[in-house]
Amino acid sequence: MLADGTVLHHTHGAHGHQHSHTQTKAVLNRMARLIGHLESIKHMIEDGRDCSEVLVQLSAVDSAIKGVSRIILKDHLEHCIVDAVRDNDQEALDQLNRAIDRFIK
Numbered sequence: 268m269l270a271d272g273t274v275l276h277h278t279h280g281a282h283g284h285q286h287s288h289t290q291t292k293a294v295l296n297r298m299a300r301l302i303g304h305l306e307s308i309k310h311m312i313e314d315g316r317d318c319s320e321v322l323v324q325l326s327a328v329d330s331a332i333k334g335v336s337r338i339i340l341k342d343h344l345e346h347c348i349v350d351a352v353r354d355n356d357q358e359a360l361d362q363l364n365r366a367i368d369r370f371i372k
Contacts, residue, residue: 293338308324340367
């Protein structure tokens with residue numbers, strides 16, 4: 268990992284394949300904003316702000332989390348899964364299927 272949080276590659280599965288990701292920095296930036304947003308919602312609750320306002324902000328966080336998940340999924344498909352198909356890595360494909368099942372619940 269670079270100082271700015273960019274991951275150049277990671278090892279995947281029992282086969283030890285390494286995969287590059289292009290969206291790591293964008294994901295980390297979005298996660299930092301999400302954490303800040305959650306902290307502000309926590310303060311809203313502590314300050315006794317209107318429940319409707321809190322719910323609107325929680326809805327925004329929910330949408331942002333889904334957006335980050337989509338970025339990670341696309342990056343994973345473009346890199347890890349392309350490599351897994353090329354290398355006939357059934358374990359990686361099975362892991363993707365399990366992750367998608369959890370993601371779309």
